[in-house]
Amino acid sequence: MAEKIIVIDEGTTSTRTMLFAADGTPLGSAQREFRQHYPAPGLVEHDAAEIWTATLACTRAMIDKAGGADRVAAIGITNQRETVVFWDRATGEPLAPAIVWQDRRTAADCAALKAAGHEPMVQAKSGLLLDPYFSGSKMGWALKNWPQLRDAGDRLAVGTIESYLVYRLTGGVHVTDATNASRTLLMAIDGAHGWDEGLCDLLGVPGTLLPEITGCTTTVGTTVPDLFGRAIPICGMAGDQQAATIGQACLASGQTKATFGTGAFILSASGPARPHSANRLLATVLVQEGDARSYALEGSVFVAGSLIQWLRDGLGLLASAGESEGLARSAADNGGVYLVPALSGLGAPHWRPDALAALSGLSFASGKAHVARAALEAQAYQAHDLKSAFAADGVDWADLRIDGGMAANDWMAQDLADMLDLTVERPDFVESTALGAAMLAATGAGLYPHLADAAAAMRGRTTRFTPALDAQKREARLTGWRSALAKVLS
Template sequence: MNDRLILVLDEGTTSTRAMLYAPDGGRLGVAQAEITQYYPQPGWVEHDAIEIWNRTLDCARRMVEQAGGPDRIAAIGITNQRETVVAWDRRTGAPLARAIVWQDRRTADHCTALREAGHEATVQRRTGLVIDPYFSATKMRWLLDHEPALRAAGASLAFGTMESWLVWKLTGGLHISDASNASRTQLMALAGEGWDAELCDLFGVPRQALPEISDNAGPFGETLAEWFGLPIPIRGLAGDQQAATIGQACLTPGDAKATLGTGAFILANRGGVVPVSHNRLLGTLLYRLSGERVYALEGSVFVAGSLIQWLRDQLGLIASAEETEALARSVPDNGGVMMLPALAGLGAPHWRPDATGVISGLTQGTGRAHIVRAALESLSHQLCDLAGAFAADGAGWRMLRIDGGMSANDWIAQDLADMLDLAVDRPADVETTAKGAAMLAAVGCGLHPSLERAAAAMGTVMTRFTPAMAVGRRTERLARWDALIARQLAG
C-alpha cells in the first residue's frame, strides 16, 4: 500500500490542476489547464462548470497515466476555490447557469438590505461570517431569482460549491460538501451539525437542494470506472484555504499561514473553540475529523495575485509575473506612488464591496517600476491591517508561514517580514493547498493515522525571512497607507 500515490485535484480560480503525491509528501507530477473567466458586467465574475469538469478530468487522466494506471492511486483528495456556486439538475447532471465565482459582487445590494434589516449580528454570531457578496448564500438566491431554469428544475435542483460539483461528476451522483466548504456558505452554523434552517430561510435557499455535509477525510465514494478505467476512492475534501493551513502544518492553536494566490487569505488555528471576532475578521471551520471540529480565525484580501495579472493583461506594464521582483528591486522606493488595489472591493477588516482601486502620487518621474513596486507593497500594507485586527482579537501572529504563487517572490517575502516586523517562513514546496488535500486523503485512506503524523511525514524545509527595515521607514509607509485608505473610504 505504501508505494501507492495520492492524486490531488486542485480546482482554482484561474486554473485547474491534478497533482501526484507520494506518501512522504514528494510531488511527482502536475497537469494544469487554464479556466476561462467571464465578466458579463462590471463586478460580475462567472465560470463554465462543464469546462471546469472537462479540464479537471483531462488533467486527472494525465496524472493517472503518469502514475502507471488507476491501480497505482490509493485515493483522491480534492481542494477548491471556496464560495463559488454551481447549480445543476440532478436528473441530467447538467449545469443550469454559469457558476458565480467568489469574487463576484452582483449581490451587494441584497447584502446591504440584509444588513440594514439588522441581520448581520445574528449571521456573524452563528456563522462567523459578515454579510458580504463574497459568500455563497446570496449567490444561490440570485440564481433562483434570475435564472428561470433553476425554478423549472424544482425538486431536481442541486446547489453546491466546486468540490460538490466535482464529486457529483466523478461519482455519478453523490451530493456532498465537506464541513470546511459548507462553513463558507453562510448556511451552516459553526456550532451546528448540518444546514441551519433559520439561515436557509433568511437567505431564501431551499435546504433540499443542498448537499449532505461530511467530514474532511473519510469515504466519499468512488469514481465511476469509465473515467479512469477502474474506480478510485475519494478520501479527502477541503476548501483551498483550509487545505493550505493543513498543508502548512498549522495544527496547533496559534499557528498562522497566509496563502498569496489570486487573493490573500490568512488563517490562524484557534483549536476547538468557536472563534468570535470583534474586529471584522471571520470565524471559519478549519477541519472536521470523526465529527470533531477545529476552528480558525480568517482575514481575506480579495486582490493579490490578480493584481499582478491586471498589471500584465489590462495595463501591459509587465509581460510576466516573474518580472515584478526585478522591477521592484530596480528602484530604491516607490517614488511616492501608493496603490489601493480594491479591484473587487475591500475585504477584511474593512468589508467595503463598493470600494474601488486608486493609484496616487503619480508624477512625470514615475516609471513602471514604481507602479509595480507600489502594487507589491500594497500586499504588505493590507496584511498589516489584518495583523492589527488579529492581535486585537487576541490572536496575534507569533510568526507567519506563507505559500501560494506570489510567495515564490523573495522581494515580497522580505517586504512582508519587514512591514509585519515578524519572521516569515516559506516552505520549499509552496503548493501547500494541494499538499493539505493530499494529507487529508492520506489520512482518509489509512496511509497515515492522523494529520499530525501526515504533517511529520510529508513536510518540507522552510526558508525564513527576518525583519530588516528601519522603524521610521515602516512607520512612514503605514502612515501613508492609512491616509490613502481613509480618503478612499470617506469618499
Template sequence: MTHILSIDEGTTSTRAVAFTPEGRIGGVHSEEIVQHFPQSGWVEHDPAEIWNKTLRAANRVVEDVGAQSIAAIGITNQRETIVFWDRRTGDPLAPAIVWQDRRGAAICADLKARGLEDDVQGRTGLLLDPYFSASKIRWALENWPEVREAAKAKRLAIGTIDSWLIWRLTGGLHVTDATNAARTLLMGLERCTWDAGLAALFDVPLDALPEIVDCAGRIGETRLIGARAIPISGCAGDQQAAAIGQVCLDPGAVKSTYGTGAFLLAHAGATPPVSSNRLLSTVAWRLGGRAAYALEGSIFVAGSAIKWLRDQIGIIASASETAELAASVPDSGGVAFVPAFNGLGAPWWEPEARGIIAGISGGTTRAHIVRACLEAMSLQTADLLDAMRRDGVSPSLLRVDGGMVANDWLCQDLADVLGVTVERPKVVETTAIGAAMLAAVGYGLFADLESASVMWHAERRFEPALDEEARSVRKTNWATAVRQVMAGLPE
C-alpha cells in the same frame, strides 16, 4: 500504491498533483480556467469547463505515474463559488457565480439595514457580504428562470465546486465538506449543519443543498480517473487545505496564502473564535465528527493584481519580472496602489469600493507602479495581522504559500512590514499538499494529521530588516490611500 492524487481547482486554473507519502511530487498537470466578466462586479465560470479540464488534468497526471500507483484522491477548491445543476441530468443550469462576484451586494445591504448582521455572524462566524454563497444563490433564484424552475420541480442541485466535482466523479453523490459549507452563510458554525432559519432568510431550498461530511474518510469513489475504482477520501476548501498543508495544527499557528486573492488563517482550536475586529470565524477542518476552528482575514485581490498589470495594462510581460523591477528602485516613489477591483475584504468589508493608484508624478515609472503593487500585498496583510493581534493572536512566525511567494522580494517585504519571521515551504502550492494529507488520513495511510505532516518541508526563512519608524511610515501612507478609496464610496 505510492501516490495520493490531489485535485486543486482554483480561480484561474485547475491542477492535479500526485504526491508520495513523503511529500515529493510525482506528477503535475495544470489547465487554465477562463473567467467571464459580464458586467462590473460580476465574475462567472463555466461549470462544464471546470469539470472537463479537471478530469483532463487528473488523467494526465495518472498517465504519468500509473493508475495502479494512486491510493486515493483529495479535493481542494475555490470556496464560495457556487454551481447550479439539474440533479436528473447532471447538466449545469447556469454559469457558476465566482467568490469574487459582488452581484449580491444589494441583498446583503438590505439584511444589514434590517439589523440582522449580528445574528447572522453569531450563527455562522461570517459577515453579511456578497463574497459568501447565500446571496449569490438567492440572486440566481430570483434572476435565472432555469434555476428557479428547477427548484420548484425539486430538480435543483446547488453546491460549491467540491460538491460539483464529487457529483460528476461519483455519478450523483451530493455532498460537501464542512469547510466549504462554512463559507455559504447557511451553515451553523457550532454544529456544522444547515441552518433552516438562515436558509429561509436567503430563500434557499434546503432540499437542493448537499449533505455535509467530514474532511477525511471514505467520501465516495470514482472510476473516471485511471479507469479503475479509486476512493475520494479527502476534501477541504483551498484556504483550510493550505493551513493543513502548512502544518498549522496547533492553536495560534498562522499561514497566509497568496494566489488570486490572499487569505490569512490562524488556528483557533476546538471552539469557534469571536472576532471584535471584523475577521471571520470558520471551520479549519472536521474529522471524526469533531470540528477545529480558525480565525480568517480575506484579501480579494493579490495575484490577480499582477495579472492585471500584465494582461490589462501591459506594463509587464510576466510575473517573474516583478521582483527585479521592485528592487530596481529604492521605494515606490510615493505611489500607493489599492487593488480594490472587487471591493475590499477584511477588515473593511466594502463591496462597492474600487481600486486606485495614488501619488503618481512625472517621475513615476513602471517600476514604481509594480513595486507599489507588490507592497500592497504586504500592507493588506499587515492590516489583517494587526486585526488578529487585537483579537488576541500575536504570532512571531508566518508561514506563506501560493504562487506569488516564489518571489523572494515579496517574502522579504512581508517580513519587513509585518515585523515577523516569514517561512516558505519547498512546495509553495500547499493547498494540494493539504488535500493530499487529508486523503492520506482518510484512506488510512496516516493515523492523523500530525503523522501526515511529514509531507511538509521548509525551504527558507525571511527575517525582518526594516526599522519600526520606516514600517510605521509605510503603514500610515497606506492607511491614507485606503481612506481615499473609502471617500469615493457613494453616500
C-alpha cells in the same frame, strides 16, 4: 500497490491535478487555465462544464503518470471556496453559469439585510459577515433571477465546486465538506452539523437543494470505474485556504499561514474552541475529522496575485508576472506611489464591496517600476492591517508561514517580513493547498492514523525571511498607506 495520492486543485483561474507520494513528495502536475467571464462590472462567472472537462483531462494525465489507477490510494479535492454551481441531478450538466467568489452582484441584497439588523444573528451562527463574497446570497439571487433554475424543480442540485466535482466523479453523490459548508452563510459552525434552517430561510435557499455535510477525511464515494479504469476512493476534501493551512502544518492554536494566490487569505488556528471576532474577522471551520471540528480565525483579502495579472493583461505594464520582482528591486523606493487594490471591493477588516481601486502619488518621476513595486507593497500593507485586527481579537502572530504562487517572489516575502516586523517562513514547495489536500486524502485512506501525523511526515523544508527595515522607515511607509487607504474608504 496503491500508495500514491491524486489531488484535484480547483483554483480561480485554472484547474490543476497533482500527484504525490505517500511521504508528500510531489511527483507530477498537469494544469489547464479556464476562461473568466465578466458579463458586467462586478459580475464574475465560470463555465462549470469547462472546469469539469479540464479536471478530467488533468486527472487522467496524472493517473497515467502514477502508472495507472491501481497505483492510486485516494483522491483529494481542494477548491476555490465560495463559488457556486447549479446543475441537473440527472445529467450532471450545469444549468447556469457558476457565480464566482469575487462576484459582487448581491451587494445590495447584503446591504439590505444588514440595514434590517440581521448581521449580528448571521455572525453569531455562521461566524461570517453579510457580504456578497459568501455563497448563500449568490444562491438566493440565482434562484430568484434565473428562470431555468426554478423550472428545473427537483432536478436542480446546488453546491460549491468540490461538491459539483464529487457529483460528476462518483455519478451522483451529493456532498460537501464542513470547511466549504462553513463558507456559505448557511451553516451554523458550532452545535448541529447540518444546514441551519433560519439562515437558509433568510437567504432564500431551500435546504433540499443542498448537499450533505461530511468530514474532511471521510470516504465520500468512489469514482465511476469507466473514468479512470478503476474505482478510486475520494477521501480528502477541504476549501483551498483550509487546505493550505493544513499543508503548512498550522494545526495548533495560534499557528498562522497566509496564502497569496488570486486573493490573500490569512488563517490562524484556534483549536476546538470556535473563535469570536470583534474586529470583522471571520470564524471558520479549519478541519473536521469524523465528527470533531477544529476552527480558525480568518482575514480575507480579495485581490493579491490577480492584481499582478491585471497589470500584465489589463494594463500591459508587465510582460510576465515574474517581471514584477525585478521591477520592484530596480526602484530605490516607492517614490510616494501607493496602490490600493480594491478591484473587487475591499475585504477584511474593512468589508467595503463598494470600494474602488486607487493609484495615488504619481508624478512625472514615476515609472512602471514604481507601479509594480506599489502593487507588491500593497500585499504587505493589507497583511499589516489584518495583523492589527488579529491582535485586537487576542491573536498576535509570532511568525507567518506563507505560500501560494505569489509567495515565490523573494522581494515580496522580504517586504512582508520587513513591514510585519516578524519572521516569514516559506516552504520550498509553495503549493501548500495541494499538499494539504494530499494530507487529508492520505489520512482518509489510512496511510496515516491522524491528520497531525500526515502533516508532520509530509511537510518539507522551508526558507526564512527575517526583518531588515528600521522602525522609522516602516512607519513612514505605513503612514503613506493609511493616507491612500483613507481616500478610498471616504
